[in-house]
Amino acid sequence: MFDSMxxxxxxxxxxxxxTIRDVVGEGDKxxxxxxxxxxxxxCLKECLDSxxxxxxxxxxxxxxxxxxxxTGAAHAIAVVNGTEALHMALLLAGVEPxxxxxxxxxxxxxxxxAVTYCGxxxxxxxxxxESLGIDAxxxxxxxxxIARQQNGICLNRHTGRVxxxxxxxxxxxxxxxxxxxxAVAEEYxxxxxxxxxxxxxxxxxxxxxxxxxxxxxLSFNGNKILTTGGGGAILTNNATLATKARHLTTTAKLxxxxxxxxxxxxxxxxxxxxxxxxxxxxxxxxxVFVENKRKLFARYHDAFSSMPDVKILQxxxxxxxxxxxxxxMLAPDQAGQQETLLEYAQDQGLKLRPAWxxxxxxxxxxxxxxxPTDVAxxxxxxxxxxxSGADLGGDHV
Amino acid sequence: MFDSMxxxxxxxxxxxxxTIRDVVGEGDKxxxxxxxxxxxxxCLKECLDSxxxxxxxxxxxxxxxxxxxxTGAAHAIAVVNGTEALHMALLLAGVEPxxxxxxxxxxxxxxxxAVTYCGxxxxxxxxxxESLGIDAxxxxxxxxxIARQQNGICLNRHTGRVxxxxxxxxxxxxxxxxxxxxAVAEEYxxxxxxxxxxxxxxxxxxxxxxxxxxxxxLSFNGNKILTTGGGGAILTNNATLATKARHLTTTAKLxxxxxxxxxxxxxxxxxxxxxxxxxxxxxxxxxVFVENKRKLFARYHDAFSSMPDVKILQxxxxxxxxxxxxxxMLAPDQAGQQETLLEYAQDQGLKLRPAWxxxxxxxxxxxxxxxPTDVAxxxxxxxxxxxSGADLGGDHV
Ligand SMILES: Cc1ncc(COP(=O)(O)O)c(C=O)c1O
Ligand SMILES: Cc1ncc(COP(=O)(O)O)c(C=O)c1O
Numbered sequence: 001m002f003d004s005m006x007x008x009x010x011x012x013x014x015x016x017x018x019t020i021r022d023v024v025g026e027g028d029k030x031x032x033x034x035x036x037x038x039x040x041x042x043c044l045k046e047c048l049d050s051x052x053x054x055x056x057x058x059x060x061x062x063x064x065x066x067x068x069x070x071t072g073a074a075h076a077i078a079v080v081n082g083t084e085a086l087h088m089a090l091l092l093a094g095v096e097p098x099x100x101x102x103x104x105x106x107x108x109x110x111x112x113x114a115v116t117y118c119g120x121x122x123x124x125x126x127x128x129x130e131s132l133g134i135d136a137x138x139x140x141x142x143x144x145x146i147a148r149q150q151n152g153i154c155l156n157r158h159t160g161r162v163x164x165x166x167x168x169x170x171x172x173x174x175x176x177x178x179x180x181x182x183a184v185a186e187e188y189x190x191x192x193x194x195x196x197x198x199x200x201x202x203x204x205x206x207x208x209x210x211x212x213x214x215x216x217x218l219s220f221n222g223n224k225i226l227t228t229g230g231g232g233a234i235l236t237n238n239a240t241l242a243t244k245a246r247h248l249t250t251t252a253k254l255x256x257x258x259x260x261x262x263x264x265x266x267x268x269x270x271x272x273x274x275x276x277x278x279x280x281x282x283x284x285x286x287x288v289f290v291e292n293k294r295k296l297f298a299r300y301h302d303a304f305s306s307m308p309d310v311k312i313l314q315x316x317x318x319x320x321x322x323x324x325x326x327x328x329m330l331a332p333d334q335a336g337q338q339e340t341l342l343e344y345a346q347d348q349g350l351k352l353r354p355a356w357x358x359x360x361x362x363x364x365x366x367x368x369x370x371x372p373t374d375v376a377x378x379x380x381x382x383x384x385x386x387x388s389g390a391d392l393g394g395d396h397v
Numbered sequence: 398m399f400d401s402m403x404x405x406x407x408x409x410x411x412x413x414x415x416t417i418r419d420v421v422g423e424g425d426k427x428x429x430x431x432x433x434x435x436x437x438x439x440c441l442k443e444c445l446d447s448x449x450x451x452x453x454x455x456x457x458x459x460x461x462x463x464x465x466x467x468t469g470a471a472h473a474i475a476v477v478n479g480t481e482a483l484h485m486a487l488l489l490a491g492v493e494p495x496x497x498x499x500x501x502x503x504x505x506x507x508x509x510x511a512v513t514y515c516g517x518x519x520x521x522x523x524x525x526x527e528s529l530g531i532d533a534x535x536x537x538x539x540x541x542x543i544a545r546q547q548n549g550i551c552l553n554r555h556t557g558r559v560x561x562x563x564x565x566x567x568x569x570x571x572x573x574x575x576x577x578x579x580a581v582a583e584e585y586x587x588x589x590x591x592x593x594x595x596x597x598x599x600x601x602x603x604x605x606x607x608x609x610x611x612x613x614x615l616s617f618n619g620n621k622i623l624t625t626g627g628g629g630a631i632l633t634n635n636a637t638l639a640t641k642a643r644h645l646t647t648t649a650k651l652x653x654x655x656x657x658x659x660x661x662x663x664x665x666x667x668x669x670x671x672x673x674x675x676x677x678x679x680x681x682x683x684x685v686f687v688e689n690k691r692k693l694f695a696r697y698h699d700a701f702s703s704m705p706d707v708k709i710l711q712x713x714x715x716x717x718x719x720x721x722x723x724x725x726m727l728a729p730d731q732a733g734q735q736e737t738l739l740e741y742a743q744d745q746g747l748k749l750r751p752a753w754x755x756x757x758x759x760x761x762x763x764x765x766x767x768x769p770t771d772v773a774x775x776x777x778x779x780x781x782x783x784x785s786g787a788d789l790g791g792d793h794v
Contacts, residue, residue, distance in 0.1 A: 033448065034448060034450065034451075036445055036448070040445055041442065041445060044441050044445065045438065048433055048437055048438060048441065048675075051430065051431060051433070052619070053431065053619060053624055053626040053675065054431075054618055054619020054620070054624060054626055054627060055618075055619065055627060080477045080478070080627065080666075081477070081665050081666075082665075083664070083665040084665075108657070109648060109657070109659045109663070110648065110665060113648070113662055113663065113664070116662050117514075119516070221451055221452075221665075222449070222450060222451020222452065222669070222670075223451070227450060227451060228669075229450040229451055229669030229670065229671035229672060230451060230452060230477065230665075230667075230668075230669040230672075251506060251507065251510070252761075253506075257743060257748075258739050258743070258748075258749070258750050258751060259751070259754065260505070260506070260753040260754055261754050261759065261760075262506045262759055262760065262761065263760045263761070264760070264761050265510055265513050265761045266506070266510065267480070267510070268478050268479075268480040268481075268507060268618075268627075269477075269478075270627075271627075272619070272625075272626030272627040272672065273626065274626035274671065274672065274675060275626060275627075275669065275671065275672070278450065278671065342655050346654060346655070351654075351655075352655070353655050354655060354656070356657040357656065357657055357658050362658065362659055363658075363659065363660045363661070364649075364659065364660070364661050364662045
């Protein structure tokens with residue numbers, strides 16, 4: 001909660017670091033760390049003993065089925081990482097070279113890169129301050145001003161390009177207002193692909209992240225809520241698209257016992273069995289990871305509740321968040337203290353992190369189309385991620 | 398050795414299968430199988446216990462250094478698979494959208510796909526029968542007829558496009574005549590990127606496969622001489638390009654303790670630490686794998702020496718091959734028996750495999766430029782890979 005009484009920069013940084021220490025204890029703390037306390041070793045050993053470590057393998061199927069059960073998605077296709085999952089999902093969603101794809105300016109650069117890999121152009125949009133995700137109302141107004149529709153296709157009046165898709169991203173595990181975003185997408189004939197890289201374990205109104213768009217994608221990178229070393233998954237409820245996804249991600253080879261015929265330019269990006277073995281063991285522990293992260297949120301929330309210049313980001317109404325990264329929000333008039341705090345904390349052995357530089361300001365994307373992103377800009381200066389590993393919320397801390 | 402006496406189809410198939418059985422013994426035999434007899438468990442466990450399973454991790458460096466030592470390449474960059482290794486190498490070699498890249502028609506489709514990922518056009522060339530690689534003499538004549546040079550750039554007179562690069566591929570582990578190919582590339586100002594996906598462990602005139610072009614790439618897929626589950630590596634002797642490769646494959650992020658700034662459209666394709674741990678343990682055994690594969694070659698060679706209608710493919714002069722896949726070559730007049738043999742062997746529990754369908758005949762590439770590929774076409778009908786796992790050449794068979 002922000003109120004008028006406020007500290008000067010150094011005092012604020014010191015007060016914040018002291019409060020973080022009350023929650024996480026002493027010693028060097030990184031932003032996020034994986035936890036291996038389950039059947040990881042047993043699964044890896046079983047995988048190695050089976051002789052199948054590569055893309056054909058039983059753990060891939062077991063991991064995919066477990067993902068389906070957990071998320072409620074009808075189909076999960078495990079791939080080498082979240083970036084490739086998004087690339088594949090966009091291709092399968094019909095994104096073509098020279099199309100535009102609406103992407104939040106406040107995201108990790110992979111969201112825009114995947115669009116670029118399709119030969120398409122990311123078009124950046126602004127965020128809102130509750131979920132940190134795309135602001136649906138602002139998007140609707142913006143499209144009303146720049147787009148026109150023709151035979152169900154949305155065209156950018158300024159660039160002449162087709163605006164094909166919308167990619168909501170669930171920031172730090174907090175889910176966007178999907179109802180509102182799906183409504184705008186429907187009005188304008190946009191395909192929705194959810195970048196749920198950070199949101200495995202998050203639900204909104206009972207739906208798991210990544211299950212309401214035509215596709216959703218997850219990441220299992222080493223810094224995510226669970227890890228497969230490197231990995232990702234494509235989620236979809238559409239059986240035909242799931243079959244196409246399996247085909248496209250395995251070099252588009254036609255089934256035949258010995259002939260090598262391919263009917264499209266395919267990719268080699270299914271998850272290897274050895275990574276799926278790790279993922280399978282990790283997924284068994286996901287409910288515990290989520291629970292511990294929610295406990296960690298509660299501790300941070302309590303600890304910071306009496307500090308006027310900051311607040312701890314809370315899940316939006318209707319959400320049950322995985323709290324992947326715990327997030328401190330500086331009061332608007334304290335935004336200038338972000339760098340001081342990051343430096344001070346770094347000196348004290350705490351690895352905090354600001355949100356990403358906005359994508360529409362990054363070198364490769366500074367010339368791409370963008371709506372004004374004032375809210376995202378203000379947020380970027382106020383957001384700071386805190387040490388968030390699931391173990392920090394566990395009972396052994 | 399081919400001589401005039403020859404069998405009819407079924408007899409030939411039966412005779413071949415019997416001879417294969419003399420070498421590999423009874424039971425179902427697949428084309429290739431990984432062998433895990435070294436420190437795989439120990440390395441995986443060490444990796445898991447370290448907590449670093451993802452892209453930051455010590456096994457990645459250890460694996461890369463071991464690859465450098467073994468191949469003699471100054472730099473090895475481990476990535477998620479051979480396809481991405483080739484994609485990255487082509488980008489770093491300067492392949493741009495709408496360029497043409499010379500690629501053998503006789504290759505796995507990944508060779509052409511990597512070109513396509515760059516927005517470039519594969520242009521198919523013919524092979525010669527000793528190494529099965531690109532025919533340098535034919536290539537020179539062809540370029541003389543279709544290309545012209547302008548300021549050191551090679552232009553295709555028919556399409557107007559720049560012909561940027563040449564991708565020799567070392568088929569089944571047998572190395573192309575690199576001296577001859579490098580000479581043609583130099584004459585025409587082409588960058589050389591070696592697709593050595595199949596040739597880890599192969600040398601020609603003392604140089605390891607993939608170390609003579611500007612870049613070379615390796616694959617560690619589950620069917621290769623050693624496996625990391627899925628994986629590949631970029632090899633180069635150029636320090637500047639190696640640094641660029643590390644940057645491009647890790648999202649082109651600029652080094653900073655907390656800011657997320659990226660100076661290019663990067664990729665997320667470094668090898669995870671857990672896969673590198675497996676690879677490190679496998680690489681320790683590579684000399685044994687090569688030795689066993691060479692023994693297996695000798696056994697097949699002896700076994701088939703008295704059969705007039707076939708020969709076993711032998712390493713080209715000056716080569717020390719890894720014999721990744723053992724290869725039977727049908728006599729020219731027995732090419733029609735390929736399908737009969739494959740079917741018969743399949744029924745007998747032996748998974749043989751023909752060479753790939755030529756890339757210039759595959760659906761996604763049938764409209765791309767191509768020189769006449771008569772030799773590759775004839776070879777494709779005559780080549781059959783035999784069961785080749787390193788264990789089949791070991792002493793316990
Ligand atoms: C929002 C977002 N999108 C995409 C990705 C890409 O996932 P990965 O790192 O598995 O490629 C990430 C995570 O790194 C992410 O945070
Ligand atoms: C000639 C050739 N090039 C490229 C590749 C691609 O390697 P990977 O399967 O690791 O992507 C392979 C192996 O599959 C190959 O045989």
